[in-house]
Amino acid sequence: MTKFSAESLPIVNRILKQYPEGKQKSALLPLLHIAQAENNGWLSAETMDYIASLLEIQPIEVYEVASFYSMFNLQPVGNCVIEVCQTGPCWLNGAEELLAYFTERLGIKAGETTADGKFTLKTVECLAACGNAPVIQVGTDYFENVNKQKAEELLDKWQKENKISHTNPYL
Amino acid sequence: MAKKILLDNIDVPGLASFEVYKQLGGYSAVEKALKNLTPDQVTGEVTKSGLRGRGGAGFPTGMKWGFIDKKSGNPRYFVCNFDESEPGTFKDRHIGQLNPHLLIEGMILGSYALGARTSYIYIRGELFYVLKIIEKAIAEAYKNGLLGNNILGTGYSLDLYCQPGGGAYICGEETALLESLEGKRGNPRIKPPFPAVVGLYGCPTVVNNVETIATIPWIINNGYEAYSSIGIGNSKGTKLISACGHINKPGVYEIELGLPIEEFIYSDEYCGGIRNGNKLKAVVAGGSSVPILPAELILRTATGEPRLMSYESLSEGGFQSGSMLGSGGFIVMDHTTCIVKNLLTFARFYHHESCGQCSPCREGTGWMEKILHRIESGNGSMKDIDLLVNISKHIEGNTICPLGDAAAWPVASAIRHFRAEFEEHVKLQKCPF
Numbered sequence: 184m185t186k187f188s189a190e191s192l193p194i195v196n197r198i199l200k201q202y203p204e205g206k207q208k209s210a211l212l213p214l215l216h217i218a219q220a221e222n223n224g225w226l227s228a229e230t231m232d233y234i235a236s237l238l239e240i241q242p243i244e245v246y247e248v249a250s251f252y253s254m255f256n257l258q259p260v261g262n263c264v265i266e267v268c269q270t271g272p273c274w275l276n277g278a279e280e281l282l283a284y285f286t287e288r289l290g291i292k293a294g295e296t297t298a299d300g301k302f303t304l305k306t307v308e309c310l311a312a313c314g315n316a317p318v319i320q321v322g323t324d325y326f327e328n329v330n331k332q333k334a335e336e337l338l339d340k341w342q343k344e345n346k347i348s349h350t351n352p353y354l
Numbered sequence: 355m356a357k358k359i360l361l362d363n364i365d366v367p368g369l370a371s372f373e374v375y376k377q378l379g380g381y382s383a384v385e386k387a388l389k390n391l392t393p394d395q396v397t398g399e400v401t402k403s404g405l406r407g408r409g410g411a412g413f414p415t416g417m418k419w420g421f422i423d424k425k426s427g428n429p430r431y432f433v434c435n436f437d438e439s440e441p442g443t444f445k446d447r448h449i450g451q452l453n454p455h456l457l458i459e460g461m462i463l464g465s466y467a468l469g470a471r472t473s474y475i476y477i478r479g480e481l482f483y484v485l486k487i488i489e490k491a492i493a494e495a496y497k498n499g500l501l502g503n504n505i506l507g508t509g510y511s512l513d514l515y516c517q518p519g520g521g522a523y524i525c526g527e528e529t530a531l532l533e534s535l536e537g538k539r540g541n542p543r544i545k546p547p548f549p550a551v552v553g554l555y556g557c558p559t560v561v562n563n564v565e566t567i568a569t570i571p572w573i574i575n576n577g578y579e580a581y582s583s584i585g586i587g588n589s590k591g592t593k594l595i596s597a598c599g600h601i602n603k604p605g606v607y608e609i610e611l612g613l614p615i616e617e618f619i620y621s622d623e624y625c626g627g628i629r630n631g632n633k634l635k636a637v638v639a640g641g642s643s644v645p646i647l648p649a650e651l652i653l654r655t656a657t658g659e660p661r662l663m664s665y666e667s668l669s670e671g672g673f674q675s676g677s678m679l680g681s682g683g684f685i686v687m688d689h690t691t692c693i694v695k696n697l698l699t700f701a702r703f704y705h706h707e708s709c710g711q712c713s714p715c716r717e718g719t720g721w722m723e724k725i726l727h728r729i730e731s732g733n734g735s736m737k738d739i740d741l742l743v744n745i746s747k748h749i750e751g752n753t754i755c756p757l758g759d760a761a762a763w764p765v766a767s768a769i770r771h772f773r774a775e776f777e778e779h780v781k782l783q784k785c786p787f
Contacts, residue, residue: 201515203429203472206555211537212520216479238537251539252520253706254479270441271642271699272598272685308523308703309441309642310480313598313683314605323482352482352518 184222184230191217194353195237207238211248214238215255216352224264224349225256253307261296261303263346266320269306272313277330281317282306284331288338301345322348356623357584359572359592360565361608364452370487372494375455381500383571384462388508391574396467400570403578404590409435409526409563410641410681412665421550422468423558431559432470433535434461434567436477436484437519437526440641441703442683445594446564448606450477450484453568454491458514460567462500463574465512468560472513476531479518488516523707527755528561530709541709542755565594586612589664593679595624599686602626613663615639616653619686632688636771639668640680642700643760645767646693647677673767692787693772694779697764698726704761715758718749722765729776732784739776743769 187195195214202209214234215226222230231245238245249255256264267282286292289302296303312318315327319334326337340346368374375381387396401416422430434457438446449457457475465473477485492514495501503511517535519525525534529543532554553559569591573581582590589611595618598604603626609618618624619634628634637652638644655661656675661668668679687696705719725742728734746762753759769776778786 201517203555206536208537209517209535212479212534213518215520216482216518240537244537248520248537248539251709252479252522254521269699270703271638271696272442274696274699275599275685275687275691307521308706309439311438311440311444311447311478313442313444313685314596316598316604320480325483353486 184218184227185233187217188221190354191221191351194351208240208244211238211240211245212252213353215245215249219255220349220351224260224262225258259296260349261300263301263321263341263348264303264305266305266307266310267293268308268310268312268316268318268320270309272309273316273318276316278317281319281329281331281334284334285338288335301342321346322350323352356608356610356613357592358608359581359584360449360456360568360594361606364448369453370451370455370491372455372491372498375453376498379575380455381459383574384459384500385506387463387466387574388506388510393467393469396463396574399573399578400467403573403581404585404588405566405569405573405581406588406590406665407563408565408569408593408682410440410643412679415562415566418550418562419464419468419560421548422560423551424469426551426558428557429472430468430470431554431557432461432465432468432473433531433554433559433561434473434475435526435528435531435561435563436475436481437523437531438481438564439478439523439526439707440643440681440683441700442598442638442685443596443641443681444598445596445606445682447481447484448594448596449564449568450481450488454488455495456568456571457488457564458491458495458501460570461514462505462512463570464560464562464567465514466510471511473515474535474554475514475516476525476535477516477518478525479520482518485516485518492516522709523703524709524755524757527757530755531561532559539709541711542757544754584610586662586664587666589666589679593663593682595663595682595684597625597684597686599684600629600632600688600691601686602629609663611664612667615661615663618663618684619653625686628686628688630688632690634686635689635691636687636693638677638683638685638687638764640678641683642685642703643756643763644678644680645673645676645763646771647675647767648771651675651771652677673763674770677767690787692730692785693768693775694726694730695785695787697768698723698730700764701726701761704757708757708761712753712758714749714752715761718745718758719761721745722761726765729779730785732779732782734776734780736777736780739769739773739780
């Protein structure tokens with residue numbers, strides 16, 4: 184990705200106006216979210232260099248930020264990234280069994296992508312929805328109180344519709 | 355029924371829209387403050403109300419506002435900390451998602467009091483769907499003359515924006531949040547200087563939690579005396595408690611500070627008791643960072659007094675027999691829970707979330723996770739238990755920000771109160787649960 188889509192450009196331009204003169208680096212995180220969505224769900228060096236040139240900062244200023252925050256993927260991912268919360272409150276309510284179900288059904292471990300490139304499984308830390316544990320996130324959507332049956336239904340649905348989780352989060 | 359300040363109208367359909375919020379009396383506090391009160395009078399109301407920061411630290415809000423440097427001539431900023439990430443805590447999402455205009459109204463009042471012309475709501479990146487709800491509400495507020503130039507014809511102008519994070523618990527620490535808002539890694543800054551003097555873009559800044567900010571409209575509408583008449587001791591007003599774990603009714607509850615914890619856990623108005631009629635084993639009362647307490651010490655203090663939901667009562671007995679109110683993230687565990695395994699998930703969390711600046715935290719959190727994993731999987735030794743205590747002591751107080759303490763306290767307290775369970779893991783060479 185070396186240019187934002189026509190659909191995203193107005194949003195990018197709106198975001199750039201949210202900060203005082205000379206402080207456009209503040210737009211880095213919002214822009215990385217959009218760029219990742221438009222680069223198949225991950226940030227390539229080429230994509231990050233484009234953001235650097237747009238914000239008139241050094242590429243390293245983008246790399247060091249992208250590598251710090253857990254939402255940015257620096258390697259290619261599958262079409263649908265399933266993020267399973269594993270912290271205390273979710274664990275108390277069956278997150279381990281849920282992760283085991285995803286692992287078995289998809290035939291991959293956390294951190295891996297299925298051979299057909301359809302799914303990536305990720306474990307994440309607290310998503311702040313502990314009252315409805317266990318919780319998973321796909322794209323910008325939260326799914327709460329996910330038991331095995333619900334997980335099965337969701338996976339069937341996503342299989343069928345070839346779910347793509349990386350869409351511009353502002354749209 | 356307990357007094358409701360924040361969740362009074364939370365079930366009203368369409369509350370997130372400007373029309374419904376306005377119909378219910380919304381934005382009357384902005385009208386009152388901007389037309390009839392000086393910024394210092396607004397600060398005065400908040401100070402006298404006794405409101406304390408609801409993010410976890412409990413620092414008096416009005417006092418924090420009072421520190422803002424008004425002499426520098428630089429722009430001042432008011433920033434909302436919506437980086438809700440403390441395990442067990444999900445109260446701010448409740449407000450942002452269902453009542454965004456309440457947060458915006460509080461942002462306008464705080465900005466006016468502090469003399470800010472540009473303010474930001476920094477929300478964790480995972481909650482993009484809440485960001486969109488807030489951005490929609492902000493647009494409505496602009497359209498109705500409550501944001502932008504010359505608000506309600508009073509001459510006061512304010513721009514308000516919502517900024518996403520990128521997935522980092524540490525950005526809930528206010529100086530890390532400011533770094534992140536500037537487009538950098540979320541590395542906490544060394545204090546002093548405090549943000550009130552050198553904050554966002556090097557300018558005077560106040561950072562407050564969502565719940566704190568959402569409380570301000572009520573205080574302005576009803577006066578500080580009405581607010582400070584609720585609560586107990588130095589714990590004034592109401593508090594949102596997000597209850598989760600092994601209870602019948604997990605959810606977000608607004609309680610008057612001073613509510614007995616036994617009532618909170620067992621009453622049908624709140625948690626509704628322990629699931630399946632099980633026995634209460636332990637509670638982490640204020641988010642994963644605060645010390646865990648066994649059933650007998652969460653219900654009663656070491657001196658036998660009923661433990662109350664308040665800053666003072668929860669910390670009574672110090673860390674020997676008490677804990678903290680913290681963020682209000684109330685995690686309940688029944689008798690089937692393995693304390694070691696639960697602690698391991700917390701240790702993994704802090705290891706993952708350490709920013710890596712300070713060696714005691716960067717290395718120590720990794721060691722604690724590793725050793726806990728060893729004990730939980732049946733490969734630990736008795737020496738490992740003391741080693742954990744030793745590491746936690748070397749982290750505590752030796753880091754730039756409180757994440758180090760937050761990682762150390764759960765470990766130290768779990769061993770203090772449940773040492774036998776750790777020893778059992780070692781003796782059996784496996785998890786007994």
